[in-house]
């Protein structure tokens with residue numbers, strides 16, 4: 564893959580991102596010259612409190628990246644994190660909400676850019692960047708909050724969703740992409756905050772159907788101490804469609820995935 568260092572246009576090889584914006588000292592210095600540093604307050608679901616951040620609007624960076632003017636309906640944004648977390652979201656959705664690529668926690672100690680993450684051994688600070696959302700429509704849980712984010716990519720929807728829909732387009736797939744994919748992968752595609760749901764075994768193969776539905780609506784009522792958010796505001800029919808999609812995918816695993 565051939566990329567220019569700043570705006571990161573890549574030669575369009577099959578499977579390669581359409582464009583890449585690496586996040587490092589060099590690209591941040593470059594951004595600082597082009598855009599003023601914005602300062603925002605957000606309801607932070609990772610720190611579980613209001614937090615203030617400084618950074619650059621995601622929208623501005625996406626506009627620079629998308630200078631080829633891709634049809635927004637067919638393009639996804641993919642956020643690359645150091646720990647392998649790889650959430651995606653449709654470009655159209657990413658530019659509608661107010662995402663900020665935070666490069667500094669406004670309450671960090673003098674001389675530091677970040678406060679350590681609250682009582683967690685899983686990451687020390689969100690450097691080099693952390694994507695936060697200002698009053699996102701639908702609520703913070705509907706958006707990915709990737710930390711230790713070191714690149715933003717534009718990818719075609721077929722590349723982003725490869726493995727998620729083997730031709731038999733199910734209505735539950737779109738709901739799954741909206742609500743679940745940022746934390747969960749299916750056939751290796753999606754987030755890693757929660758477990759993979761289809762490989763090698765599909766959740767509908769080993770969960771009791773009644774408890775699976777209950778768990779998705781209100782995980783804490785089935786498992787104490789769960790980190791999975793509640794979806795009790797989703798209509799029961801949407802949850803049913805998501806379960807049907809997961810059931811369908813259990814019959815369409817990636818090659819080599821065999822449930823014992």
Ligand code: HEC
Nearest residue numbers: 742743746747756757758766779786789790791792794805
């Ligand atoms: C904010 C992240 C997040 C979102 C969004 C999310 N989950 Fe989860 N989910 C988790 C985590 C973390 C777990 C791991 C187990 C736990 O903490 O209980 C989990 C566990 C699960 C499990 C149990 C897997 C197993 O076999 O143990 C299922 C099923 C599941 N999620 C389905 C869903 C569905 C369906 C959606 C979308 C409607 C969804 N999740 C959205 C984080 C999330």
